[in-house]
Amino acid sequence: MADSIVGLSPAERHRVVADDFAAQIAAVSDWDAASPVDGWVARDVVAHLVEWFPGFLAGGGVELPAGPPVADDPSAAWKAHAAAVQALLDGPSADDTFTHPMAGEHRLADAIDQFYTADVYMHTWDLATSAGHAPALDPAFAEYLRSGMVGIEEMLRSSGQYGPAVPVADDADPVARLVGFIGRDPQWSPPSPS
16 A cells, blocks of 8 residues: 555545455465464455454444355455445445444444454455465554554453454554554464475
């Protein structure tokens, strides 16, 4: 990413982040490869994003059309899912009020941006790292996300969404600092084939 995505609109940011995730999907050669998320393989990273978000939206009365199963074709599943989310962000309902029983009340575009696009961005690191690649993630957005989560760290950890923070060097780059904050080891690499 040449320029920071921090200043983009929710629709523009999702387009960039979803396209970057799609590029990582295209680079995966082994969908059963271990990932930095304990107990997950590469396919599980895609399945997580495709499967949790429709339920979240449904909790606020917004339906996403079903796409192909991740188990059959992770790439096709992602393309259909990302296109459906982008259609919400580009469409007239983006400015509607979205009320969710757990997440509260937000403009729909802001709810997607805060709860979902940020998750795609963070899981891009997981998928790329699983495939042995170093993703070119926007460091300014990494710092933006991490600084926004620091104040609610106790709530995030108690929710089970993130594991214990992994210590990183004081001079670590913003992406490594975010990755460590959310409970990943920035030095993780795929196990060597035996």
